[in-house]
Amino acid sequence: MAKLALRGVVKRFGEATVCDGIDLDVDAGQMVCLIGASGAGKSTLLRCINLLEPIEDGEIFLDGEDISVPGLDPHPVRARIGMVFQNFNLFPHMTAIENAMLAPRRVHSKTRVDVRGEIESLFTRFGLADRMQNYPDQLSGGQQQRVAIVRALAMRPDVMLFDEITSALDPQLVGEVLDVLLALKAEGMTMLLATHEMGFAREAADKVCFLKDGNVIEEGPPSQIFDAPQHPETQRFLARSK
Amino acid sequence: MTRREKYDAAQRRRSLVIAASSTALVILALIILVPMAPGWEKVQSSFFNRAVLAKSFPKLLDAFLVNVMIFAWSAPLIGLLGLLIALARDAKSPALFPLRLFGAAFTDIFRGVPVILTVYLIGFGIPGLGLPRPWNSPYIWGSLALILTYSAYVAEIFRSGIDSVHHSQRAAALSLGLSERQVMRDVVLPQAVRNVVPSQMNMLIALQKDVSLLSFIGPVEIFRQAGVFKSLLANFTPYVGAALIFLAVTIPATRYADYLMAKQKRERR
Numbered sequence: 001m002a003k004l005a006l007r008g009v010v011k012r013f014g015e016a017t018v019c020d021g022i023d024l025d026v027d028a029g030q031m032v033c034l035i036g037a038s039g040a041g042k043s044t045l046l047r048c049i050n051l052l053e054p055i056e057d058g059e060i061f062l063d064g065e066d067i068s069v070p071g072l073d074p075h076p077v078r079a080r081i082g083m084v085f086q087n088f089n090l091f092p093h094m095t096a097i098e099n100a101m102l103a104p105r106r107v108h109s110k111t112r113v114d115v116r117g118e119i120e121s122l123f124t125r126f127g128l129a130d131r132m133q134n135y136p137d138q139l140s141g142g143q144q145q146r147v148a149i150v151r152a153l154a155m156r157p158d159v160m161l162f163d164e165i166t167s168a169l170d171p172q173l174v175g176e177v178l179d180v181l182l183a184l185k186a187e188g189m190t191m192l193l194a195t196h197e198m199g200f201a202r203e204a205a206d207k208v209c210f211l212k213d214g215n216v217i218e219e220g221p222p223s224q225i226f227d228a229p230q231h232p233e234t235q236r237f238l239a240r241s242k
Numbered sequence: 243m244t245r246r247e248k249y250d251a252a253q254r255r256r257s258l259v260i261a262a263s264s265t266a267l268v269i270l271a272l273i274i275l276v277p278m279a280p281g282w283e284k285v286q287s288s289f290f291n292r293a294v295l296a297k298s299f300p301k302l303l304d305a306f307l308v309n310v311m312i313f314a315w316s317a318p319l320i321g322l323l324g325l326l327i328a329l330a331r332d333a334k335s336p337a338l339f340p341l342r343l344f345g346a347a348f349t350d351i352f353r354g355v356p357v358i359l360t361v362y363l364i365g366f367g368i369p370g371l372g373l374p375r376p377w378n379s380p381y382i383w384g385s386l387a388l389i390l391t392y393s394a395y396v397a398e399i400f401r402s403g404i405d406s407v408h409h410s411q412r413a414a415a416l417s418l419g420l421s422e423r424q425v426m427r428d429v430v431l432p433q434a435v436r437n438v439v440p441s442q443m444n445m446l447i448a449l450q451k452d453v454s455l456l457s458f459i460g461p462v463e464i465f466r467q468a469g470v471f472k473s474l475l476a477n478f479t480p481y482v483g484a485a486l487i488f489l490a491v492t493i494p495a496t497r498y499a500d501y502l503m504a505k506q507k508r509e510r511r
Contacts, residue, residue, distance in 0.1 A: 079418070085414060089413065091414070103419055
């Protein structure tokens, strides 16, 4: 059974159909990359999975449980799904470590003492040990994004969603963030990424899905998608992205 | 020193000299010309009378303490009530709809009515119901009138502060599993309050001045005290003295608010 499964997910904003019946499976421990032009529906799909946007039709299953039932309390579901955003979205009025401790304290009703040790070791692991007491505006983009990842990991999520997390970074800072993803993959985290980093997707993904106009046009292992794309749309997109 | 630095330094010296001399000229002209104006002596003895000022100033200062007192107990209550009204207006749960309605009506009414009218209505009206001492004190009901009026404005400023927090902050907090309430308390409000500090400073300055409206319903604060001296000495200098005391407080406060606003603008860049 897939860790995360989407069946016929439809999302509309007014007249515009952004997701047009998307089917997708992410198995436990897999890293799946969504690629496609801006506006193809990648980000919206991630927001729908995290229940930040209600879907019009279809189902979303997390560990076999339908989390898209209308009226379901979204908060405990979101606590199980980590999400990292393009623009980091750290809380600017809190230090890095306070950012990471907030949700475990509030949602899991733990004290600072309970969670500090575990969170400090996450910071240390991702090279941020000396940055814990800094405010976001004192950190580089790459550091901020790593703090945002730590903040999501602090909730011990079942699945992690990454929404173009390197798109707002200077090119020389992209590597340090992608390294974090590789480390997470090595320890078996289930991950779904929307990304423009084709090189990284080819190297690290277990499966790549090409989206266009709210549809999955083609999916498969990176070797197939990048080296032998079947669909003409995929071929055209990849030719342009080179 | 590079030649550019030399040139800039010379330019700076030159501007400084020109500004200083032109200012000195204007001041000199005022000192010489104003006393030559017809009727100046009359103006001077009526508005800028040293003897009257010396006589009234200490008592004016004492009376100003009453203003400070009323201000000091009203301001925190205004902050608290303003925040509650702002939150009430943003309440989302259907059960709290009446609260939302109340918040909207409250701000509409108290922003729409002249302050002096509210002061009369509550400050005269309620003690007029025949309440026993000390509950008929105009200090209580006059302060309440100010609190209600200013809370309405302060609430709107808090609301604009809440709106100014980018929606991505809400999304990030929700994505971690926080409830709407926790998002508001831990993420949105702290940023919103910080964003509106300069605007709220300006409300405090306005409040400091409007405390004088309570003089119409009894309390002998500085404006009323100046009026007493005016009648007693048949001279307007006490009003000028009162104005000076207000300015001594409001000018530094306004400058500080401007400084905070400029600082915030720099940080947002």
